[in-house]
Amino acid sequence: MTCLPLSGFATRAIHAGYDAAAHDGALVPPLHLSSTFVFESAEAGAEIFAGEREGYFYSRIANPTVDLLEQRMAALEGAEAAVATASGMGAIAGVLWSFLQPGDEIIVDKTLYGCTFAFMRHGLARFGIRITHADLTDPANLSAAISKTTKIVYFETPANPNMRLVDIAAVAAIARRHGARTIVDNTYATPVLTQPITLGADIVVHSATKYLGGHGDLVGGIALGTAADMQQVRLVGIKDMTGAVMAPFNAMLVLRGLKTLKLRMAEHCRSAVAVAAALDAHQAVAAVHYPGLAGFAQHDLARRQMPGFGGMIAFELTGGYAAGVAMMNRLNLVQRAVSLGDAESLIQHPASMTHSTYTTEERREHGISDGLVRLSVGLEEVDEITADLMQALDAVTAARVSVDA
Numbered sequence: 001m002t003c004l005p006l007s008g009f010a011t012r013a014i015h016a017g018y019d020a021a022a023h024d025g026a027l028v029p030p031l032h033l034s035s036t037f038v039f040e041s042a043e044a045g046a047e048i049f050a051g052e053r054e055g056y057f058y059s060r061i062a063n064p065t066v067d068l069l070e071q072r073m074a075a076l077e078g079a080e081a082a083v084a085t086a087s088g089m090g091a092i093a094g095v096l097w098s099f100l101q102p103g104d105e106i107i108v109d110k111t112l113y114g115c116t117f118a119f120m121r122h123g124l125a126r127f128g129i130r131i132t133h134a135d136l137t138d139p140a141n142l143s144a145a146i147s148k149t150t151k152i153v154y155f156e157t158p159a160n161p162n163m164r165l166v167d168i169a170a171v172a173a174i175a176r177r178h179g180a181r182t183i184v185d186n187t188y189a190t191p192v193l194t195q196p197i198t199l200g201a202d203i204v205v206h207s208a209t210k211y212l213g214g215h216g217d218l219v220g221g222i223a224l225g226t227a228a229d230m231q232q233v234r235l236v237g238i239k240d241m242t243g244a245v246m247a248p249f250n251a252m253l254v255l256r257g258l259k260t261l262k263l264r265m266a267e268h269c270r271s272a273v274a275v276a277a278a279l280d281a282h283q284a285v286a287a288v289h290y291p292g293l294a295g296f297a298q299h300d301l302a303r304r305q306m307p308g309f310g311g312m313i314a315f316e317l318t319g320g321y322a323a324g325v326a327m328m329n330r331l332n333l334v335q336r337a338v339s340l341g342d343a344e345s346l347i348q349h350p351a352s353m354t355h356s357t358y359t360t361e362e363r364r365e366h367g368i369s370d371g372l373v374r375l376s377v378g379l380e381e382v383d384e385i386t387a388d389l390m391q392a393l394d395a396v397t398a399a400r401v402s403v404d405a
């Protein structure tokens with residue numbers, strides 16, 4: 001029972017890639033901490049190094065525990081292969097360094113996680129790579145911007161932090177016609193809600209720190225795509241350029257997280273729908289950005305592309321930033337912390353935290369309002385999450401906290 005190609009998502013998340021009989025009957029895969037692997041002879045070592053014989057030799061290149069996670073994630077994303085990395089940023093940097101040369105252009109959506117934006121704007125751009133921002137919520141903007149030098153089209157959907165969606169199939173089709181690779185950051189949706197490769201994307205990246213791990217106890221990432229592309233990422237972007245390899249212990253934690261991913265996502269989605277509706281109905285709230293709300297600008301695309309609307313919500317208060325700060329300080333259950341996708345509900349302020357890598361002007365230009373608050377709806381009782389938010393909003397309303405306060 002190794003690959004289970006015809007089995008359903010939850011079964012693959014628990015079994016894919018593992019054969020207990022090959023590991024002394026151990027139900028749970030062993031953790032291989034070894035950094036290096038012994039060659040049976042000098043000749044065998046040389047053959048493994050030359051790629052003429054299969055075998056592990058050093059855990060910066062491959063490790064059996066990490067390898068199992070890579071196989072399992074590939075089975076969930078519909079990819080041929082995967083490379084697990086030290087962090088989500090490790091996956092993003094490892095992939096982009098693998099495929100870009102000075103003089104190339106990368107077209108990226110206007111809304112990106114703050115460190116991804118910084119890596120492109122302040123990292124890649126220093127090495128002669130042209131970064132073009134386009135509003136990919138309308139695929140026509142990609143058709144207008146793409147050129148012969150465009151090698152990569154990159155976006156998040158839903159995007160961090162403002163939840164804008166990109167039509168993966170439409171954008172990937174345009175990129176493909178122009179010979180560019182489409183790379184999707186699938187951290188927010190997870191393969192439970194979207195499998196970008198099955199919609200035409202070439203590469204998927206994740207921060208495994210979030211929903212994949214799911215318990216807030218690791219930092220990790222993963223890239224997925226064709227076997228040829230992932231070989232290049234492993235040997236160029238990770239082995240030689242960044243060294244951002246995932247530790248075996250973290251791979252074990254992500255494997256454990258994956259076993260409940262489908263269950264957890266169902267609950268995150270169910271709860272977020274209820275929380276978004278409650279926020280939307282509160283007088284202190286000016287706008288709620290959640291794909292599941294009928295009033296969300298891209299609700300139709302969300303219904304077409306995502307079987308559930310996810311656990312992330314962004315919202316703005318009528319009292320602006322001051323009201324957002326006052327509200328966060330009144331919360332008792334919801335924790336003030338960055339990151340997302342954990343069992344605990346987490347709230348943070350993108351402009352001063354995750355997206356402070358943008359200047360104020362850049363945030364304005366890229367549609368990230370300073371009053372935006374980002375909420376990761378956790379797995380606590382939904383009525384208790386909602387009650388905590390409502391009492392904090394009521395207190396802000398009573399105190400009349402506003403931008404002028």
Ligand code: PLP
Pocket residue numbers: 087088089090113115116156160185187188206207208209219220221339
């Ligand atoms: N991509 C998205 C959408 C994120 O939200 C994050 C982190 O918050 C990352 C990538 C980076 O992941 P990591 O923190 O694991 O490096």
